[in-house]
Every structure is written in structure tokens, then in C-alpha cells.
Amino acid sequence: MKKITAAIAGNPNSGKTTLFNALTGARQHVGNYPGVTVEKKEGSRIYKDCQINFIDLPGTYSLTAHSIEEVVARDYIINENPDVVVNIIDASNFERNLYLATQLLELNVPLILVLNMADVAKKQGYSFDTEKLGSFFNARAILTVASKSEGINELLDSIIEKSQIQTEQTPSPLQIHYGEDIEREIDKLEKLVDKKHPFAKKYGARWLCLKLLEKDEQIIGLSQNREILNAAEQSISHLEKLYGDSPEILIAEKRYGFVSGVYEGAVVHTVQHRHQISDLVDKVLLNRVLGLPIFIIMMYLVFKLTFWIGAHPMVWIETGFAYLSNFISGLWPQGSENAVKSLIVDGIIGGVGGVVVFLPNIVLLFLAIAILEDSGYMARAAFLMDRIMKKIGLHGRSFIPMVIGFGCTVPAIMATRILDDRKSRLTTIMVLPLMSCGARLPIYTLFISAFFAVRWHAMVMLIVYMIGILIAIILSLLLRKTLLKGESGIFLMELPPYRMPTIRGMLTHAWERSWLYLKKAGTVILAISIVLWFMTTYPKASEEKLSGLSEQDIQKAQLQNSIAGRVGLAMEPAIKPLGFDYRIGTALIGALAAKEVFVAQTGIVFSISDSSGEESLTLREKLRANYTPLQGFCVMLFCLISAPCAATLAICRKETNSWGWALFQYLGLTAIGYTVTLIVYQTGSLFLG
Structure with missing residues (x-):
């Protein structure tokens, strides 16, 4: 028996x-x-x-x-x-x-x-x-x-x-996700506990880490290694400074958030239940009719504040780089041609400066997102979107990497590992580049501020973001009906209680993400800007070609004779129906490495190609003088949809374990981007003359 x-x-x-x-x-x-x-x-x-x-x-x-x-x-x-x-x-x-x-x-x-x-x-x-x-x-x-x-x-x-x-068989362990900051501290501790805790195998390293963060006296007594205890104390101190609460309270909140998610998912009908403050607020924010419009209005306000507050510091930085450019130019005799001068002024300041100018907008956007996340509202937005996700055949959990995708596509693709179903995971990976990442924000900010009235800035930004989401929904639906047929699994959406975000927590989260942007501008984009400057400057046109030309025509001839100019001219017949010229073509080449480089290369191109009489103009003013609002919108549209950056291509190859899927994503999105932009530009040209 x-x-x-x-x-x-x-x-x-x-x-x-x-x-x-x-x-x-x-x-x-x-x-x-x-x-x-x-x-x-x-x-x-x-x-x-x-x-x-x-x-x-x-x-x-x-x-x-x-x-x-x-x-x-x-x-x-x-x-x-x-x-x-x-x-x-x-x-x-x-x-x-x-x-x-x-x-x-x-x-x-x-x-x-x-x-x-x-x-x-x-x-x-x-x-x-x-x-x-x-x-x-x-x-x-x-x-x-x-x-x-x-x-x-x-x-x-x-x-x-x-x-x-x-x-x-042993069941696969299911985990409650405690949020980015707590999970980061758990990961740090887990590596140490796994190696040095005497009861790691018996209790499980993750469980021990949670108990250490909760200051469980019994587990602390079992943890005889001083290095583990010191690491736990550091993690506890860091989280307390970040949130103003002990990790024990934060972890308990996340568990109750998990419980709330279970309640929403498993209780089919209730006539009477306990009403807490979060429940009362959720009746409005999670309302089937009002919830989505409120989310859209919320995002509109985020973009509105991003432009409104960021406008002044953006002008200050822009002016500062202009003064710096003029100062360095003044170190050489007026009208002199010098490679070092051109490298510093046109390549480094024109390239990197063009990207750094938008740092205030980046900081403000990430600050607003940090407020929404830390307050508990972003989890509600995820719950709202989960209903849509199910209708298009995606796993509800797909929304998590999509939210991460608004920061950067690379970690978003890595985050799809939480999806057990391979078809749901592949579908999510394929459409993730359509979530407007932080690298595209400088492009949007540049062209929106250049071509649209201030009162329309937030609305245009919202439209661009929503276009990406809409195309992602359509593509997901198509993929799930054709190449990646299958049922999506059940998903639990956690609903943590609302809480007042701490100033330290908000600033820390905003700065962490903004610092990555600034660090990228000072390293990757700096290096690429130097390469692109060289490609945009050399080889020089012969004296015969330049003979008899005006100063402005000389600058244009020099650019067209360069490596980047020649590539841009070769591309021009293909991109002209989109409203783009060879200068935009050269910038699109740079964007293949990293999207921000589009702005850097645009700055380099217009620094080199414009005559000396226009050197005091800002990049936005130069764009406004050369293109129309329709062309500006089409540039944003094409950069949104087409050709994910090189890092995205690489991580897609790694996570799908297939060059086929990576190239399918890369070429497919580029083809869709070209088609959509073509339709918009040609249709717009008919109506606008």
C-alpha cells in the first residue's frame, strides 16, 4: 500500500x-x-x-x-x-x-x-x-x-x-516578480548565497535571499558567512534609501499585488467585496470604457510635460554647444580649412552635441515613466493592455517586454524569456522594435520641435508612438494567423497597491536610464560620429570640380564627393519617393548602428554642407530651411518602423537562435517602413500640393 x-x-x-x-x-x-x-x-x-x-x-x-x-x-x-x-x-x-x-x-x-x-x-x-x-x-x-x-x-x-x-517529475518553480530594483538585489545576493551559504541547496538560494532581505531572524542565524550578511545589509540599505520603506514591506506589497492579480483573474463575479482605496481608484482606471482613454490622456500629458519643461534647458544646451563651436572655430584664422578643426567642430560637437541637446527630454520622459511605475499605475496600464493582447493572439505577459521596449529594444527582447510558449515569444520579438525606444526620442524631438508648433508637440509625439503600437498589433495578428499559429496561455497580471513614489526613487530610476543615454553619447556615438565625419569629409573634391563655384556650392560638392555623400547619392533614387534626399540618406546609414546616430550624422552633414554664413543657425533651423513638415514626419515614420539597430539584430539572432528570424525581422520591418512612408508621403503630397 x-x-x-x-x-x-x-x-x-x-x-x-x-x-x-x-x-x-x-x-x-x-x-x-x-x-x-x-x-x-x-x-x-x-x-x-x-x-x-x-x-x-x-x-x-x-x-x-x-x-x-x-x-x-x-x-x-x-x-x-x-x-x-x-x-x-x-x-x-x-x-x-x-x-x-x-x-x-x-x-x-x-x-x-x-x-x-x-x-x-x-x-x-x-x-x-x-x-x-x-x-x-x-x-x-x-x-x-x-x-x-x-x-x-x-x-x-x-x-x-x-x-x-x-x-x-519536479514542477518548474513559479516566481513572483518583485520589481526591477528588488530583483537586481536578489540577483546580486543569489550568486553569493549559491556559492557560500551552507543551506543553499536545501532551502533554495532565491528563497534565502528573500528571507535575508526581509530580515528573517531564523535565516540570518543560519547564514554564518559574514560576506553574505554584509551584502544583504547593503541591499537592504540601498532599497530603504530608494523607496523610504523596508524591503520587508516592499516584498509584502508585491505579494499582495500578486494576490490582487490572482483575484482579478480568478474571481469570475462578486456582488460584495471589501473596498480599499486601490479598489475604488481601480474602478475608474481599470474601467472597460474609461481605462484606455485615461491611459492615452496620461501618456499625452507625459509628452506635453516632456516638451514644455524640457524646452528651456534644451535651448540652453543648444546655445552652449553653439558658443563652444564658435569658440573652437575662433582658435583658427577665419576661413581657414583645417582637418582637426573640422573634426572637433563638425564631427564631435556637431555629432555628439546634436544628441546631447535632447538629454533634458530624455530625463523628463524617464522621470515621468518612473513616477507611473513606482506609483503602481503602470501595472494597471499593463492590465488594460492585456485584454488587447489576448484579442490579437499574444500572451498577456508579452506586454512586459513591450513596456521595457520603450526604454531599449535589446533588454526587451531578452525579457521575452518569461514567455513559455515559443510562438508567442517569437511573435513578441518580431514586433518589439516597433515600440519607440529611447534612442528614437532624439529623432522625434528634433523633427517635432523643428517642424510643428509648440501646441502640437505632445500630440505629434503621441501619434508617432501610437502608430508603432498599432502596426505592432496588426503584425502580431497576422503572424498569429499565419506563420505562428497557436493559442496564447493564461497570464496573471499583478496589481500592486498604489503608493506615493519617493523623490530619491524617482530621481534614481530616471538618472540610471538617462546616464546610459549620456554614456552612449560619450562612447559609442562619439566613436561612430568620428567615423561618419571621416566618411562625410573624405575624399576631398579636386580643385577642378570646385573651380568657379560659390561657397555654398563648394560645400555641397565636397559633401557629395565624400564616401557618405556618394552612398547617399546612390540611395537617393530609392528614397526620393519617400521625400528624402541624399543628406537624409547618409544619416540613415549611421542609424543602422544606433538610432541616435541619425541625429549625430544630420548634425555633421549640415555643419559641413552649409555655408559659413549659416554657422550660427541651430540644426532645427537648418532642417526647417531645407525640408517641409511632411518630410519631417516621414523621416520619423521611417525611423520608427524600419531597420532596427545593429544591437537589436544581434540580440534577435541570439534569442531566436536563428539568422533567419533575425533577417526576417530586419528586412520585413524595413520593407513595411518603406511602404508605409511611401504611402504617407505620396498621399500627403497630393493633398498639400
Whole structure:
């Protein structure tokens, strides 16, 4: 006869004792756990040729080890390794009881969720999707009424079934994501704990790291390595400074966010439930009719503030670079031609300066996004978008890398690893470059501020972002209907409680992302700018070609004779129908390396090609003098859709393990970008003359 050990865990007053009695009848005895005066109840039952031994663990609200009951329950589960853990949940108090289940999930135990008092919950208006609930916890979810012995046989069948699954295979651990900052600290600690903690294998490195961050006294006592404890203290201090709260509170909030997500996903209908502040706000922000318009208005305000506040510092930086350019030019005799002077003024200042000018907009955009993320609103935006994602055949979890894609496409593609379904993952990777990354923001800011009135800046920016999202939706739908057919899986969207972001946290998050942009401008873009300056300057045109030309025509002839100019002229017949000339063509070449380089190369081209009489003009003024608003919009459109940067191509190849998919994305998006831009420019030209 097979023997199975089942531990019964649950909150006090969840009906745990009633269920234990219904399962074991008179076959039970009571004693104390070794070394503590905590009651230990054991019982057994013969069912389908199996002897199931039940251990009724002390009633606890969590496993954080704040009380002796919590320590006893946790130690039994970890040390005794029961075949199954049966978590009793008061179905009429679902959200509160589910917190314990999140901690059992983190222990990666073979779990069965029992929603007891289902009759009371039904009277209160609750109805549960048990299949979806179980999928969130890699567990079976069962409705019972212990006082009437309803659901007992189903529970016994599930215990036998779960124990057999455990024998055959170990379930893949599911994890609650605690946010970028906490996860970063966990990753740091995990590497150290995995190598040096004496109980890393027994408890699991990640679980130990969480307990160390929560200042769990029992786990701290087990962690004898001073290096581990010091690292944990540093992580705790960093998170406290960042958020103004202890990691224990932050981690608990994320667990409750997970619980809220489970509630939204698994509770089919409720007539009565507890109303908290977050619930009341969510009634508006998550409203099926109002939610999406509010999100769009919110993003419009973000762009509005980005331009409005960023306008003045942008002009200051622009003016500063102009003064610097004039100062360095003044070190040489007026009208003299010097390669060093041209490299510094046209290549470095014209290239890198053109990118750095937009740093205020970058900082403000990331600051606004940090506020939305830290307050808890971005998770609500993800919940809203999840409904759309499902309709286009994508996994709801795809929205997470898409949000990351607004910062940078490379980590966004790496973030698709959270998707288990390969077809959903490939679809997401293919459309991620259509999320306007931070590298495109300087292009948008340059052309919007050059060609559109101030009152239209935010609206045009929003339109460009929405075009990318719309095309991504259409392409996802097409891919899921053709090359990548398949069903999308169930997704749990976590809804953390709203919180007031700390000033330190907001500034830190905004600066981290902005610093990466500035660092890129001072390294990668600087190097590429120097290369592009050389390509835009050499070879020089012969004296015969320049003979008899005006100063402006000489500059133009020199540019056209250069390597970049020749490539641009060769491209011009192909890009002219889009409204682009050879100068934009040369800038597009630079954008293949990194999107920001488009702005750098545009600055270099116009520094070299314009006559000396126009040197005091800003790049925006030069663009306005040479192109129309329609051409400016088409440049933004083409840069949005076409030819992802080299880093995106490389990471796509790595994550898909296929050059075929990488080139399909690269060439496919370029073809779509060309087609869409062609239609917009030619149609616009007809209406605008």
C-alpha cells in the first residue's frame, strides 16, 4: 500500500480543523512538536489503496517566522518534505487568505488549494475560476464545504494525483516578480548565497535571499558567512534609501499585488467585496470604457510635460554647444580649412552635441515613466493592455517586454524569456522594435520641435508612438494567423497597491536610464560620429570640380564627393519617393548602428554642407530651411518602423537562435517602413500640393 504524507496549512478560522476532522474521522492523535509547546495533530485515512497521513500544521497567516507557529509550520514543510501541501483558504475571505499561498509558492512545494466555505462565498456573490486559479500556482484548486463533507473525495483524488506527479517529475518553480530594483538585489545576493551559504541547496538560494532581505531572524542565524550578511545589509540599505520603506514591506506589497492579480483573474463575479482605496481608484482606471482613454490622456500629458519643461534647458544646451563651436572655430584664422578643426567642430560637437541637446527630454520622459511605475499605475496600464493582447493572439505577459521596449529594444527582447510558449515569444520579438525606444526620442524631438508648433508637440509625439503600437498589433495578428499559429496561455497580471513614489526613487530610476543615454553619447556615438565625419569629409573634391563655384556650392560638392555623400547619392533614387534626399540618406546609414546616430550624422552633414554664413543657425533651423513638415514626419515614420539597430539584430539572432528570424525581422520591418512612408508621403503630397 502506498503511503502519502499531506500537510494541511491555512489561516486560523479558515475551516482547517473542520476539514482535518472530515478527512481523518476518529483516526487522529494529538501531541506537541519537538521542543515547543505547539499542538501537533496527526491523522490518517485509507483511500484507493493509499494510506494518506495528514499533518495539521499550526494556523498561520504567513511563513515569515514572526511567531512560533509560523516557524513550526515552515520548518515542517522544509525539513519533512511532505508529498503534498494542502492550503486551506476561506473562500469568503479569499484575498486575505491567499497571502499564505504566495509564500508556499515561493517554497516550490507540491501544492493543492482548497477553497473552503464555498457555500458562504456563493451567498456573498463570489464565483471562482478554479482552473485559472490553479494555473497561477501550478496547483489544483478545489471547492469544498468541510462542514457538509462536500468536495472531500475530489480532494483525496487530487492528493493522490499530485503525489504521483511529484514522483514522476519536479514542477518548474513559479516566481513572483518583485520589481526591477528588488530583483537586481536578489540577483546580486543569489550568486553569493549559491556559492557560500551552507543551506543553499536545501532551502533554495532565491528563497534565502528573500528571507535575508526581509530580515528573517531564523535565516540570518543560519547564514554564518559574514560576506553574505554584509551584502544583504547593503541591499537592504540601498532599497530603504530608494523607496523610504523596508524591503520587508516592499516584498509584502508585491505579494499582495500578486494576490490582487490572482483575484482579478480568478474571481469570475462578486456582488460584495471589501473596498480599499486601490479598489475604488481601480474602478475608474481599470474601467472597460474609461481605462484606455485615461491611459492615452496620461501618456499625452507625459509628452506635453516632456516638451514644455524640457524646452528651456534644451535651448540652453543648444546655445552652449553653439558658443563652444564658435569658440573652437575662433582658435583658427577665419576661413581657414583645417582637418582637426573640422573634426572637433563638425564631427564631435556637431555629432555628439546634436544628441546631447535632447538629454533634458530624455530625463523628463524617464522621470515621468518612473513616477507611473513606482506609483503602481503602470501595472494597471499593463492590465488594460492585456485584454488587447489576448484579442490579437499574444500572451498577456508579452506586454512586459513591450513596456521595457520603450526604454531599449535589446533588454526587451531578452525579457521575452518569461514567455513559455515559443510562438508567442517569437511573435513578441518580431514586433518589439516597433515600440519607440529611447534612442528614437532624439529623432522625434528634433523633427517635432523643428517642424510643428509648440501646441502640437505632445500630440505629434503621441501619434508617432501610437502608430508603432498599432502596426505592432496588426503584425502580431497576422503572424498569429499565419506563420505562428497557436493559442496564447493564461497570464496573471499583478496589481500592486498604489503608493506615493519617493523623490530619491524617482530621481534614481530616471538618472540610471538617462546616464546610459549620456554614456552612449560619450562612447559609442562619439566613436561612430568620428567615423561618419571621416566618411562625410573624405575624399576631398579636386580643385577642378570646385573651380568657379560659390561657397555654398563648394560645400555641397565636397559633401557629395565624400564616401557618405556618394552612398547617399546612390540611395537617393530609392528614397526620393519617400521625400528624402541624399543628406537624409547618409544619416540613415549611421542609424543602422544606433538610432541616435541619425541625429549625430544630420548634425555633421549640415555643419559641413552649409555655408559659413549659416554657422550660427541651430540644426532645427537648418532642417526647417531645407525640408517641409511632411518630410519631417516621414523621416520619423521611417525611423520608427524600419531597420532596427545593429544591437537589436544581434540580440534577435541570439534569442531566436536563428539568422533567419533575425533577417526576417530586419528586412520585413524595413520593407513595411518603406511602404508605409511611401504611402504617407505620396498621399500627403497630393493633398498639400
